[in-house]
Amino acid sequence: xxxxxxxxxxxxxxxxxxxxxxxxxxxxxxxxxxxxxxxxxxxxxxxxxxxxxxxxxxxxxxxxxxxxxxxxxxxxxxxxxxxxxxxxxxxxxxxxxxxxxxxxxxxxxxxxxxx
Amino acid sequence: xxxxxxxxxxxxxxxxxxxxxxxxxxxxxxxxxxxxxxxxxxxxxxxxxxxxxxxxxxxxxxxxxxxxxxxxxxxxxxxxxxxxxxxxxxxxxxxxxxxxxxxxxxxxxxxxxx
Numbered sequence: 001x002x003x004x005x006x007x008x009x010x011x012x013x014x015x016x017x018x019x020x021x022x023x024x025x026x027x028x029x030x031x032x033x034x035x036x037x038x039x040x041x042x043x044x045x046x047x048x049x050x051x052x053x054x055x056x057x058x059x060x061x062x063x064x065x066x067x068x069x070x071x072x073x074x075x076x077x078x079x080x081x082x083x084x085x086x087x088x089x090x091x092x093x094x095x096x097x098x099x100x101x102x103x104x105x106x107x108x109x110x111x112x113x114x115x
Numbered sequence: 116x117x118x119x120x121x122x123x124x125x126x127x128x129x130x131x132x133x134x135x136x137x138x139x140x141x142x143x144x145x146x147x148x149x150x151x152x153x154x155x156x157x158x159x160x161x162x163x164x165x166x167x168x169x170x171x172x173x174x175x176x177x178x179x180x181x182x183x184x185x186x187x188x189x190x191x192x193x194x195x196x197x198x199x200x201x202x203x204x205x206x207x208x209x210x211x212x213x214x215x216x217x218x219x220x221x222x223x224x225x226x227x228x229x
Contacts (some may be wrong), residue, residue, distance in 0.1 A: 043205065047219075049217065103148075
């Protein structure tokens, strides 16, 4: 079964400093990986996705993630944090089985951005 | 705004009761997915429908059922409710069920069971 592990439940950064949210995956074949963000009392929004094209994936709001097969990692980064980035971030793996698909979510990382 | 709508936004009910959550997918999307987000279980996939047919099941309890209607809207029925069913229920939709495409999430329905 495919799964993802988010290594930090909480990350706190100062505004203007880099963000690193870590995610490791487990998959028997090349996975489809995603990062979703959930702002307080809001639904989930797709930040970026990896589907075996380029290993460095650029997303919205300045976020990017790099797929590293050798390390089975898909860490999310942003060069400079903004107050509006404070939210819950989910690393997600997609499983396709013929005519069906499902997303398996990590446990989430809460990003706090301080002044 | 993702284009996926869910009603109601909030629902408060008592143990043993039955509720129905409704989801309207984005225009043109044929697949609908239901997810449950709770403090102890996190975000879990419940069930997927594609053009009216059930396609995949996740950790959905037997007390829960869903369907997708000809106009493509979907309903999630939760019965014999327990305190532990209190959660945020999300619906998502996508165009195809086979392609590597994006699932668009609705704002969720917050269910509180007292």
